[in-house]
Amino acid sequence: MVRTPYVDKNGLKKGAWSPEEDDKLRAYIQRYGHWNWRELPKYAGLARCGKSCRLRWMNYLRPNVKHGNYSKEEEDLIIKLHEQLGNRWSKIAAKLPGRTDNEIKNHWHTHLKKRIQQHQMKNKKGRNRKSIEKCKSQEAKQSNTSMDNNGSISHPSVQILESCPICPSSPQPSSSTIELSTSNSNINNSGLSPDMGLSSGSSNCLFEDGSTNSWDKLADLVDGNFWTDPFVVDDQNYQGHEISFDENFWTAPFTLENNYQHHESDLSLNFLGASVSSPHMTYLGDTDFSYLLAEGASNATQADGNVTCDR
């Protein structure tokens, strides 16, 4: 999947990086920093150009760089930002902690662009269908409606309310009761505003501002995958740290305690009032804690961050 390593005419190595080269670059930068990319490879003992070193560090070796596994929330944010900013990948990457411009760009070209195109096609079809129905109903009343061979219509009085291309339909909630509570933390998922905590019963939902809203209003806020997609909690008091849950979130009970040194906040979430552990939790933070969990550690504890998670 990567380019075969080779040496160019200037004696500089190109192509895929070896683990040894990675180690050299990582060790050097961790010790001395990247004071001058052009000079760096010479001192780090690498037969690479500075540009190549910079790219490798920025896109792969740099701490906290996340790879793959884009959450629904991240994808929606990328789509939204791309609408606003266009192909300004570095600006987009700046809004997604742990993601690089290169990776976002790749993800866009390989996944999101297609998704957008599919949604647009779908909307176009749906719009045509709607339009045809409306058109038919108006045909009896008015005679100046026209329809082409493709089913597209043109009519001065037909108004089309186009749905969001990304969130075409809003689901009805399942019959189960869902209750979430946070302390000093914000829950958010596709379409919910970042500062909106959600606590809901089976027929309506209570927002943090105290207002009660019908499911219809909630349905307006969430997209079609809200009830099935991974759920992300973004603790904004400790930026860059994310805790994400997989599709078993809704069925697997769990407890998470998150007491950071710099603020005493506890992040705890209860599923139906039960305070138990989940085997499906992944911590995507600055520390190596995620690896402990990925390795299947039980009672994983992050010492300095005081993060605990029982399995």
Next chain:
DNA sequence: AACTCTCACAACCGCGCATCA
């Protein structure tokens, strides 16, 4: 099994901007 096609993504390349002498 062998071949072809498509996908995914790391890495490269060229350009433009900022800084400095």
Next chain:
DNA sequence: CTGATGCGCGGTTGTGAGAGT
């Protein structure tokens, strides 16, 4: 002001893996 240099950005390419035939 101008040229050299370094860096960052965005577009493109190369290639291994997996799917399809």
